[in-house]
Amino acid sequence: MSIEQVEAYLEKRRRDFEDRLKELLRIPSVSAQPDHDEDTRRAALFVRDDLRASGIAAELIETKRHPIVYGEKLDSPGRPTILIYGHYDVQPAEPLEPWLSPPFEPTERDGNLYARGATDDKGQMFTHLKAIEAWLKTTGGLPINVKVLIEGEEEIGGENLEEFVSKNPQKLACDYVVVSDTSQFAPGAPAITYGLKGLAYYELIVHGARSDLHSGMYGGAVANPCNALSVILASLKGSDGRILIDGFYDAVRPLADWERAQFAALPFSEEVFRASLGVTELVGEAGYTTIERKWARPTCDVNGLYGGYQGPGPKTVLPCKAGAKLSFRLVPDQDPSTIRELFQNHVRKVCPPGVTYEIIDHSGAAAVLVSVDSPGVKAASRAIEAGFGKAPVFIREGGSIPVVGLFKTKLGVDTLLLGWGQNDDNLHGPNEKFNLADFHRGIRASVHLFAELAKDRPESAR
Numbered sequence: 001m002s003i004e005q006v007e008a009y010l011e012k013r014r015r016d017f018e019d020r021l022k023e024l025l026r027i028p029s030v031s032a033q034p035d036h037d038e039d040t041r042r043a044a045l046f047v048r049d050d051l052r053a054s055g056i057a058a059e060l061i062e063t064k065r066h067p068i069v070y071g072e073k074l075d076s077p078g079r080p081t082i083l084i085y086g087h088y089d090v091q092p093a094e095p096l097e098p099w100l101s102p103p104f105e106p107t108e109r110d111g112n113l114y115a116r117g118a119t120d121d122k123g124q125m126f127t128h129l130k131a132i133e134a135w136l137k138t139t140g141g142l143p144i145n146v147k148v149l150i151e152g153e154e155e156i157g158g159e160n161l162e163e164f165v166s167k168n169p170q171k172l173a174c175d176y177v178v179v180s181d182t183s184q185f186a187p188g189a190p191a192i193t194y195g196l197k198g199l200a201y202y203e204l205i206v207h208g209a210r211s212d213l214h215s216g217m218y219g220g221a222v223a224n225p226c227n228a229l230s231v232i233l234a235s236l237k238g239s240d241g242r243i244l245i246d247g248f249y250d251a252v253r254p255l256a257d258w259e260r261a262q263f264a265a266l267p268f269s270e271e272v273f274r275a276s277l278g279v280t281e282l283v284g285e286a287g288y289t290t291i292e293r294k295w296a297r298p299t300c301d302v303n304g305l306y307g308g309y310q311g312p313g314p315k316t317v318l319p320c321k322a323g324a325k326l327s328f329r330l331v332p333d334q335d336p337s338t339i340r341e342l343f344q345n346h347v348r349k350v351c352p353p354g355v356t357y358e359i360i361d362h363s364g365a366a367a368v369l370v371s372v373d374s375p376g377v378k379a380a381s382r383a384i385e386a387g388f389g390k391a392p393v394f395i396r397e398g399g400s401i402p403v404v405g406l407f408k409t410k411l412g413v414d415t416l417l418l419g420w421g422q423n424d425d426n427l428h429g430p431n432e433k434f435n436l437a438d439f440h441r442g443i444r445a446s447v448h449l450f451a452e453l454a455k456d457r458p459e460s461a462r
């Protein structure tokens with residue numbers, strides 16, 4: 001049996017693969033919303049049953065919240081083992097108003113499939129499931145050993161997977177983890193991602209008087225939590241884009257000259273990028289290019305703000321409470337728990353008098369960098385070339401996939417980040433999409449990845 005026959009299977013099944021993906025996309029598996037807990041479970045069952053239909057022994061592993069799907073086929077002794085990781089949960093679709101077609105009714109327009117989860121991560125994750133199916137239905141076996149781990153809490157930074165990975169290093173042991181949950185560099189420029197940012201996410205709540213007050217009667221005499229919060233937030237960054245928290249940059253690994261040169265050599269126009277976003281100019285940390293800021297420099301952003309009167313028309317109120325959700329994207333070698341301390345010290349120092357505050361931790365993850373010259377990366381490059389007709393470029397990304405750090409620390413393995421998405425896929429936003437040609441190219445690349453990795457001896461046999 002040859003890989004050509006596996007590829008012929010892909011051609012024959014194109015429509016069916018699309019239809020199955022649409023079925024999965026119709027399930028509103030929004031992990032954050034308890035109203036959707038049943039749907040989220042249905043998505044897990046869909047993934048389990050899809051694996052079973054292909055001939056993979058798969059089961060649901062219950063957690064305190066959303067189940068993990070685990071499957072394996074380990075009958076290629078002496079060959080490498082990969083662990084395919086992905087997630088079947090999605091971000092909330094709200095606000096619904098900007099969606100041109102309903103988020104859970106997958107709709108094709110201009111060669112793209114629009115739906116919540118299309119690119120993040122159902123469509124991307126599904127490429128590997130279909131590659132498995134193609135190998136098994138064509139040849140009856142897989143050229144390498146495959147473990148599959150698809151979780152349902154990625155979008156809520158769930159701790160249940162962390163616990164599962166920590167407690168099951170033997171079960172999950174592998175030579176490489178394979179993840180498709182990132183993007184290509186550009187259309188026609190597939191990429192291997194070798195760096196992801198970490199994340200430190202907080203909610204800062206400022207409290208003032210016992211209750212809301214008349215702003216004329218009390219204003220000027222009583223501290224206003226909205227004003228105080230603004231003072232704190234404004235103190236976080238200088239006009240040169242530098243974060244002003246003492247010690248914040250201490251552990252930041254400086255960009256190497258070779259890496260700056262490599263970033264600069266990528267075909268990227270700051271002007272096209274600016275115009276595509278509809279902003280008047282690009283801003284950020286002085287002394288760095290846009291790509292460097294996006295991929296390799298730490299950032300600080302307010303993700304949400306509340307406090308005071310939000311209804312129509314004016315209300316002259318002096319609010320008793322204000323809050324901000326804010327996050328730091330971290331780079332190697334910043335440690336999320338150190339950042340927590342530094343942030344706390346900073347707020348203590350700058351918080352104006354007359355208010356109190358609390359800091360709630362939402363999620364923390366360290367940044368990751370993976371080797372770019374492992375045999376796995378070389379195999380993945382050849383596979384991408386076969387699937388996409390073009391060799392990949394090597395990039396970093398500003399997003400985070402917290403479990404990738406755990407795969408390194410708990411299992412001691414590198415992750416191959418093979419993203420099939422595009423930068424304008426609008427993940428987490430309205431009108432999320434996934435290009436259908438990329439979907440099929442991704443499946444083809446995955447089919448080739450298995451074959452390319454089979455040419456290597458496993459790490460354990462070296």
Ligand code: BES
Pocket residue numbers: 120121154155156157181182183199363397398399400401402
């Ligand atoms: N697929 C994304 C991560 C991503 C996006 C990587 C773009 C590279 C480029 C993932 O599903 C995600 O959204 N992660 C969250 C992590 C958070 C919820 C802990 C993120 O980055 O905000």
Ligand code: ZN
Pocket residue numbers: 091120155427428
């Ligand atoms: Zn996401």
